[in-house]
Amino acid sequence: MPTMLLPDDRFGLGLRTDHYEEIADGGARVGWFEALSENYMVEDGGPLRWLDRLRRDTPMALHGVSISIGSVDPLDGRYLDDLARLVDRVEPMWVSDHLCFTALDGVQMHDLLPLPYTEEALNHLVPRIQTVQDRLKRRLVLENVSSYIAYDASEMTEWHFLAELAQRADCELLLDVNNVHVSAFNHGWNPLDFLAAIPTDRVRQFHLAGHSHNGTHIVDTHDHPVADEVWTLYRAAVERFGPVPTMIERDARIPPYEELLAELEIARRLASEETPA
Amino acid sequence: MSANAGSLADLQRAFQAFMLAGDTGFATKVRSGGRASREIGLAVYRDGYALRLIEALEIDYPGLMAMAGPADFELMARAFIAAHPSRHPSVRWFGRHLAAFLAATPPFSATPAAAEMARFEWALGEAFDAADTIPIDADALMSLASDSWPGLMLDPVPSFRRLTLAYAIPQAWAVREQAPPGELGVDPADRPTPWAIWRADETSTYRSLAPDEAALLDALAAGGTFLDMVGAVAPHTGEDEAPARTATTLRLFVEDGMIARFRLSD
Numbered sequence: 001m002p003t004m005l006l007p008d009d010r011f012g013l014g015l016r017t018d019h020y021e022e023i024a025d026g027g028a029r030v031g032w033f034e035a036l037s038e039n040y041m042v043e044d045g046g047p048l049r050w051l052d053r054l055r056r057d058t059p060m061a062l063h064g065v066s067i068s069i070g071s072v073d074p075l076d077g078r079y080l081d082d083l084a085r086l087v088d089r090v091e092p093m094w095v096s097d098h099l100c101f102t103a104l105d106g107v108q109m110h111d112l113l114p115l116p117y118t119e120e121a122l123n124h125l126v127p128r129i130q131t132v133q134d135r136l137k138r139r140l141v142l143e144n145v146s147s148y149i150a151y152d153a154s155e156m157t158e159w160h161f162l163a164e165l166a167q168r169a170d171c172e173l174l175l176d177v178n179n180v181h182v183s184a185f186n187h188g189w190n191p192l193d194f195l196a197a198i199p200t201d202r203v204r205q206f207h208l209a210g211h212s213h214n215g216t217h218i219v220d221t222h223d224h225p226v227a228d229e230v231w232t233l234y235r236a237a238v239e240r241f242g243p244v245p246t247m248i249e250r251d252a253r254i255p256p257y258e259e260l261l262a263e264l265e266i267a268r269r270l271a272s273e274e275t276p277a
Numbered sequence: 278m279s280a281n282a283g284s285l286a287d288l289q290r291a292f293q294a295f296m297l298a299g300d301t302g303f304a305t306k307v308r309s310g311g312r313a314s315r316e317i318g319l320a321v322y323r324d325g326y327a328l329r330l331i332e333a334l335e336i337d338y339p340g341l342m343a344m345a346g347p348a349d350f351e352l353m354a355r356a357f358i359a360a361h362p363s364r365h366p367s368v369r370w371f372g373r374h375l376a377a378f379l380a381a382t383p384p385f386s387a388t389p390a391a392a393e394m395a396r397f398e399w400a401l402g403e404a405f406d407a408a409d410t411i412p413i414d415a416d417a418l419m420s421l422a423s424d425s426w427p428g429l430m431l432d433p434v435p436s437f438r439r440l441t442l443a444y445a446i447p448q449a450w451a452v453r454e455q456a457p458p459g460e461l462g463v464d465p466a467d468r469p470t471p472w473a474i475w476r477a478d479e480t481s482t483y484r485s486l487a488p489d490e491a492a493l494l495d496a497l498a499a500g501g502t503f504l505d506m507v508g509a510v511a512p513h514t515g516e517d518e519a520p521a522r523t524a525t526t527l528r529l530f531v532e533d534g535m536i537a538r539f540r541l542s543d
């Protein structure tokens with residue numbers, strides 16, 4: 001596996017069409033961008049033109065939502081071909097997707113559906129992850145998702161499952177701090193137990209994002225600023241995992257670029273307090 | 278706990294049946310006792326599924342929304358979601374069969390303007406997403422030797438689409454934001470009207486075509502030579518006028534950015 005590149009400045013933002021012009025005019029002002037793979041798995045045209053242009057000045061990671069790594073459907077060969085082509089074009093620092101299933105019998109649910117935490121699921125995932133890693137010639141980075149239900153069938157905790165999977169499949173993890181918080185609240189477990197079980201050398205990236213709190217439950221909506229509880233958990237994550245590349249995801253009610261830059265400053269400040277230079 | 282072989286597949290099928298059709302069997306496989314109740318957790322998935330797909334349709338079909346209004350649009354969207362589950366990893370393709378669905382399915386088929394609006398809006402979106410190209414300019418064409426013209430063939434730009442519409446759809450679409458939601462009226466056209474849709478620079482554009490222009494474009498897009506185009510134009514203009522009229526119209530299309538390249542047949 002090739003060595004991963006790391007950005008000089010480890011704080012980044014999700015690349016969103018709303019901000020293309022502003023970034024082209026005013027510069028990125030962040031260390032790197034996370035580009036959503038599916039937006040650019042298209043014919044040559046506007047989206048790829050923008051991607052190429054912004055990539056010239058700023059390192060990027062690729063982040064997908066539909067590899068459906070946990071589905072019992074066969075891996076989608078065409079999707080992997082398209083992704084491999086995009087990887088050749090972008091030369092990303094790393095490639096991530098979610099630990100979940102999104103499609104079954106060819107029908108796309110367009111949602112990150114949780115897997116049961118079972119030995120059977122581990123045995124199913126490991127060879128599939130290895131196939132993807134061989135195809136992309138790099139380690140796959142898998143993200144923990146927010147979940148709203150838990151399965152009767154689960155035989156272990158989510159954190160044991162993730163730790164075991166990373167070891168067995170030799171993949172890496174994208175730790176979404178907001179998702180840890182959301183799932184912990186919904187299921188009633190302690191998010192620090194989650195962090196404590198994840199091997200420190202497997203975490204390639206952090207996600208931060210906002211959510212919607214509905215009193216009885218929290219939904220991972222990416223339409224608000226990062227919540228205070230998530231910042232607190234982020235501090236604990238930095239304390240445990242060290243200077244891991246960090247970015248903020250915003251997918252709805254997208255504010256001006258400046259506002260996200262200001263929010264990213266909070267991450268910089270908290271992280272520098274946890275990891276003094 | 279259960280650990281029988283194949284339970285992963287069973288569990289995923291049950292989840293999907295719940296999301297797509299509200300099948301209740303899945304609830305028995307879900308644990309209760311978290312902070313959020315089982316029912317709330319299940320509802321997050323089920324509601325989210327429909328809302329995401331409805332939102333995808335709203336983005337692609339603002340003209341239909343202006344015609345139908347939010348309540349009827351949602352009814353229509355839910356019927357479409359039930360009939361056409363998404364089959365492409367990118368949700369941007371989800372709405373591609375909407376026009377055919379509306380044309381064939383009661384009660385929507387009773388409003389043929391709705392299916393035509395959907396056809397028009399999808400074509401606009403396709404034109405927007407089509408591959409880039411640099412169109413040829415008129416000088417390139419006009420510098421051709423006159424004995425090359427009979428074998429001249431032209432390729433439209435990748436964004437080019439041709440529709441024939443029985444309603445004044447593009448006219449209504451252009452004022453979709455002026456009408457209160459649900460009150461965008463669409464009049465029948467005087468006669469079925471051919472339209473060209475394509476992208477010049479960054480935005481999709483469209484215009485109506487005279488019958489001889491449509492005949493010419495159809496011959497061109499089918500891979501015909503200049504002589505074939507003249508043959509298609511002749512019934513509308515008469516034999517004598519046809520060659521000059523064909524050349525003039527072609528020049529117009531080139532200047533409008535509709536032509537990607539030309540070739541000479543041997």
Ligand SMILES: [Fe+2]
Pocket residue numbers: 143176179207209249
């Ligand atoms: Fe995330």
